[in-house]
Amino acid sequence: MRIKAAVCYGEREPLVVEEVELDPPRANEVLIKYVASGVCHSDVSIHQGFLPRDYPLILGHEGAGIIERVGEGVTAVQPGDHVVLGFIPSCGTCKWCHVGVPILCDLGAHIRTGKMIDGTARHHSTKDGRDLHTLMFISTFAEYSVVPEASVVKVPEHLPLEKLCLLGCGFTTGFGAATNAIHIKPGETVTIVGCGGLGTAAIQGARLSGAGKIIAVDVQEAKLDLAKKFGATHTVRSRGNPEEVVNEILEITWGVGTDYSMEFVGGDQTDDTVRVAFNAVRKGGTMVMIGVAERSKQNFAIDPYTLALWSKRIVGVLFGNAQFRVDIPRYAELYDQGKIDLDGMVTQEIELGQINQAFDDVLAGDRVIRSVIRF
Ligand SMILES: [Zn+2]
Ligand SMILES: [Zn+2]
Structure with a gap:
């Protein structure tokens, strides 16, 4: 399918919002329609070259959305579920997931490769067909993404995803x-x-x-x-x-x-x-x-x-030593009870086309706590 995404072609080059070809989910993967994504300082640090990555790349790692489709073998979620994405996946079967430190999950070894867990890409250029790198499997500066089942956690449907997205990185950390x-x-x-x-x-x-x-x-x-x-x-x-x-x-x-x-x-x-x-x-x-x-x-x-x-x-x-499948729903509950303030952390909501301005705002240091992209 064709989707809109902000593609980064190189360090410090302005992000280009354009059409991208997205593959369907494979086994143990899900297709997500993003509702919102925070713009985190780490996205900007990568863009500035402080944290080296391969390009072209779709940035963004603080997202929330709705499951659109699931691949073979997916059991944790189904279409229509509201989810927050963890920027470190948790497989639930490795030693680290079992001993209660999923932030060290063995799948985390793949998050710097810019590829999916199987070493292939789901996002491709519509101009020349070349593969686009993913950020931490989730690339949230896009209308849709295909992500591992291991990266999503269900959240209650009555809470606003444009606030809960902060649980995907900044707040939880x-x-x-x-x-x-x-x-x-x-x-x-x-x-x-x-x-x-x-x-x-x-x-x-x-x-x-x-x-x-x-x-x-x-x-x-x-x-x-x-x-x-x-x-x-x-x-x-x-x-x-x-x-x-x-x-x-x-x-x-x-x-x-x-x-x-x-x-x-x-x-x-x-x-x-x-x-x-x-x-x-x-x-x-x-x-x-x-x-x-x-x-x-x-x-x-x-x-x-x-x-x-x-x-x-x-x-x-x-990632705040989080057990994200436990902690993110717990924080959603605290938000629902009014015990934590996510609303006050969102300085502005923007459209994907304003992403470069949002990066400038992060670099300025004094303008925003969080810009949140609404899709
Ligand atoms: Zn972050
Ligand atoms: Zn694991």
Whole structure:
């Protein structure tokens, strides 16, 4: 079938919205009609070349839609089901899925290839027939996609997919980091460095966990104002002055530092943002690294003396350590109950044709938490 998709022909080249040929689903695959897709910072990081990929490529990895057709052997979903897509699939049969860490599912080894699990492509150019690469099997900057059954999870039909799409990446990554990767006890304290989509989701996770002080750090005043709306109790503006930022956090915590810190800066990560997160943590505390730094960045600046003598812990977290088949319906329930705010995370809804502007908005840093494409 012919569909419309935003095709990326190379790093930093404007995405081209055009007709694309999409194959029918094969065994254990489903055809999805996307209703909405968030524009995540990682899409832009790939486009900027910070996370290398093969081209041409259809980006997008934070989607929600309706199952249109299922391939042979599909049992988990049927046509008409509303689903959110996980950007890491979960096969349900490998060792990692069995021990409860599906973010490490063996199928994840294929997500960087730009091909489907069987090594072939479903999207093709209508101009010359060449294969188009998929992003993480799901390529959500498209009206339809064919994706593995392992990448979808059913969600209740009465909830708006244009909000639930955030559960496919940003919200789950941030909220899960605060509620799965660490276990904040009521009254404990946390520093959140970087208050975009992930950071604001983490603030909500910390708030629901009963955190005492939630200290938000960002360079943008606008993001700090938003951080307060999501539950930050204190904000610290960073202006290239990491020592002062840490001193302010120490002052807020009676000289102790916070029990936890989380670094969400990702593509813009610098030695300073890491140092703030590390030095904000008290002795024996835990620093969580979530934002994905530029691929070429091979180390970060942590003082090993303090790490050992202050008995600190540094933990890496992927996709919020989510068990996405369990967690995404759980978060949908929290949204239904009004206990988490997804609406406030969506700054603007756009059409697919406005995708390049949406990328510029991400790069500007201060304009949007999330742009969501409505199909
Ligand atoms: Zn993402
Ligand atoms: Zn698995």
